[in-house]
Amino acid sequence: MLLEIEDARTGYGRLEVLHGVSLNVAEGEIITVLGPNGTGKTTLMRLLSGVVPLWSGRVRFDGSDLLKATPEKRASLGLCQLPEGRGIFQTLTVGENLHLGTASRRASAARVRADRDRVLGVFPELAGRLTASASSLSGGQQQMLALARAMMGRPRLLLIDELSFGLAPRIVHDLFEVVRELRDDGVTFLIVEQQASALRVSDRTYVMRNGRNELDRASADLLASDELVASYLR
Numbered sequence: 001m002l003l004e005i006e007d008a009r010t011g012y013g014r015l016e017v018l019h020g021v022s023l024n025v026a027e028g029e030i031i032t033v034l035g036p037n038g039t040g041k042t043t044l045m046r047l048l049s050g051v052v053p054l055w056s057g058r059v060r061f062d063g064s065d066l067l068k069a070t071p072e073k074r075a076s077l078g079l080c081q082l083p084e085g086r087g088i089f090q091t092l093t094v095g096e097n098l099h100l101g102t103a104s105r106r107a108s109a110a111r112v113r114a115d116r117d118r119v120l121g122v123f124p125e126l127a128g129r130l131t132a133s134a135s136s137l138s139g140g141q142q143q144m145l146a147l148a149r150a151m152m153g154r155p156r157l158l159l160i161d162e163l164s165f166g167l168a169p170r171i172v173h174d175l176f177e178v179v180r181e182l183r184d185d186g187v188t189f190l191i192v193e194q195q196a197s198a199l200r201v202s203d204r205t206y207v208m209r210n211g212r213n214e215l216d217r218a219s220a221d222l223l224a225s226d227e228l229v230a231s232y233l234r
């Protein structure tokens, strides 16, 4: 397993938000964590990126204890997070944003150029806009830029907080197609979402409610059954 989370508890101050979350992500999988507002999805992402501490339980990445690693170390291990609300720099250009994605790795200029060409091949809409300000992009294009920037760091595991946030279904569909392409390129994904549309692209889905994971199913099975409606949309 690339990522193993065992009975994780955490929260803010005295407020416990995650009451024992357990999940696994194998190399090459696309995993969704589906859950309603306020259930602790972003908190789970923050736990993995090191913003909130683990109160009890275990988190292992590639076989070693992730909690011993500083946030910087986690990035260099290949754990990369796309924060909620995209987190791109509005005042910088598209090209500058992409370049920032390489900050966590030591790579030659030639290597960075090659990676940039590869990434722009996946996102042709960005290729013609390298010198444009990021703020001039549409919401969908900004989300593409956030994904493209993350790819510049050559992540092993990409954590995505609400890829679909604020976007039209058609654009969400296109972004998920890109996620599939990137998986074929060797990236593993853990995507937290409140929209069930993510199930169409993912291999497995965990349904989370009130700080606990309730279900773990193959996404296709979940889509085909009534369990999703019973567990999540009730």
Ligand SMILES: Nc1ncnc2c1ncn2[C@@H]1O[C@H](COP(=O)(O)OP(=O)(O)OP(=O)(O)O)[C@@H](O)[C@H]1O
Residues within 6 Å of the ligand: 012, 015, 017, 035, 036, 037, 038, 039, 040, 041, 042, 043, 044, 194
């Ligand atoms: N910085 C914080 N300080 C205190 N409480 C917080 C903080 N961030 C989140 N919470 C609380 O933790 C709980 C879970 O929040 P979280 O942001 O993880 O939910 P979420 O599943 O990501 O929701 P959404 O779908 O709305 O993004 C909520 O009750 C929220 O009020």
Ligand SMILES: [Mg+2]
Residues within 6 Å of the ligand: 041, 042, 043, 084, 161
């Ligand atoms: Mg959230």
